[in-house]
Amino acid sequence: MGLTDATLLHDSSDVEVRVEPVVLFSIVDHYSRRNEGQPFVIGTLLGTDEGGVVTICSSFAVPHHEVEGSLALATERHATMLSLQQRVLPKQVVVGWYSTGEQINENTLLINNFYGQDVERPVHLLLDLGLGDSRMSTKAYVASGLTLGSTQLGTAFREIRLSIVNGESDRVGIDNLLKMSTGASGVAAAASGTELDSVESTVKKLLRNLEDVVSYVDKVKNGSLTAEPEVVHLLQQLVAAAPRLPTESFEKMFNTQVQDMLTIVYLANLTRTQLALAEKLQAVALNSDKS
Numbered sequence: 001m002g003l004t005d006a007t008l009l010h011d012s013s014d015v016e017v018r019v020e021p022v023v024l025f026s027i028v029d030h031y032s033r034r035n036e037g038q039p040f041v042i043g044t045l046l047g048t049d050e051g052g053v054v055t056i057c058s059s060f061a062v063p064h065h066e067v068e069g070s071l072a073l074a075t076e077r078h079a080t081m082l083s084l085q086q087r088v089l090p091k092q093v094v095v096g097w098y099s100t101g102e103q104i105n106e107n108t109l110l111i112n113n114f115y116g117q118d119v120e121r122p123v124h125l126l127l128d129l130g131l132g133d134s135r136m137s138t139k140a141y142v143a144s145g146l147t148l149g150s151t152q153l154g155t156a157f158r159e160i161r162l163s164i165v166n167g168e169s170d171r172v173g174i175d176n177l178l179k180m181s182t183g184a185s186g187v188a189a190a191a192s193g194t195e196l197d198s199v200e201s202t203v204k205k206l207l208r209n210l211e212d213v214v215s216y217v218d219k220v221k222n223g224s225l226t227a228e229p230e231v232v233h234l235l236q237q238l239v240a241a242a243p244r245l246p247t248e249s250f251e252k253m254f255n256t257q258v259q260d261m262l263t264i265v266y267l268a269n270l271t272r273t274q275l276a277l278a279e280k281l282q283a284v285a286l287n288s289d290k291s
Contacts, residue, residue, distance in 0.1 A: 015049075016161045017123055017140040019056040023098075024138065024164070025266070027127050030061045031100050032259060040100045042111060044078060045125060046085060046092040054095050054123055055165070060085060062097075071107045073114060096123030104141065104157050112143050112157075124157065138162065 023045070030041045042064050047056040060081045063074040082094065097115045099108075104126065115122040121142050130136035140162040146153045213235070219225035245253070 015052045015054050015121070015123070015142060016163075017054045017056065017125070018163050018165045019125065019138070019140075020058075020165060022270075023056050023059050023125075024127065026059050027098055027100065027125075028129065029259070029263065031129060033256070042073065042097065042099050044082065044094060044115075045096045045098055045123065046089070047095045048092065049095055056095060056123070056125065057092055058085070058089065059098060071110060073111065075114070094118055094122075096125060098125040098127060100127050100129055102128050108157060109143070109155055116143075123160075125162075 027041070027043065030043060034041050041061065043059050043061045045056050046058045046060075047054060049055075062078045062081075065072055085092065094115065096119065097111060099111070104124070108124065112122055112124060124141040124143075125138065126141065127138045128136060140160050141157040142160055143155050143157055146156050216225070216231070217235075220227045
């Protein structure tokens with residue numbers, strides 16, 4: 001199933017959900033930074049609800065952990081992040097929550113009840129990252145009560161309509177990326193190539209220096225060369241300055257820095273797109289004033 005595949009379980013009375021691509025990117029980034037051994041992640045969805053049409057514009061992660069087989073959410077973290085988000089974007093309110101996985105499970109109702117304290121009918125966005133045999137997909141659900149007469153028997157989650165909306169800034173960004181990929185942005189490609197060449201040259205120089213140091217130490221150990229106190233002192237300082245990290249910790253730190261760099265690149269491209277859109281809107285406004 002694709003990202004926006006529809007089902008036949010929709011009801012006309014259900015709300016319609018529209019999600020912006022940046023939300024999906026944030027969820028994937030949250031999953032990639034999860035704690036080791038954590039099978040899924042949870043977070044809060046922010047947006048607007050206008051006439052039954054819920055537009056999800058942003059999100060933030062909410063840590064969780066299991067205590068004696070029960071799921072516990074970091075509610076204080078949720079409240080703090082919500083307060084900070086609404087200072088920046090006061091028009092956006094909590095519209096639901098997200099999680100990763102292939103299907104709803106026994107924890108879904110518990111988490112939904114927590115968000116139901118502030119939202120009349122919270123939307124549950126379930127993102128399947130396609131780690132198994134299936135393709136990456138996303139679905140939206142709302143909870144509804146199962147009743148028999150006046151007796152409530154339980155709660156069921158029904159899938160509702162979901163679509164991914166692309167704003168003007170997203171379309172401009174995609175156009176810019178396509179131009180760069182086809183070679184239209186030759187200057188940017190040349191600059192990128194220059195930076196890569198510089199990094200490669202620096203790494204090669206570092207390797208040569210390390211080979212010289214290893215060769216010097218081997219000759220001293222074999223007795224073919226007398227150790228110089230100044231050189232030994234410098235080598236001791238070099239070894240003492242190097243951080244002593246286990247291999248797993250170093251790999252985790254390196255991967256985190258790479259993810260941070262990719263996030264910065266994404267945000268930089270998004271900012272560039274917003275500026276390009278603002279210039280176009282200003283040009284349109286000037287032309288309309290002249291006419």
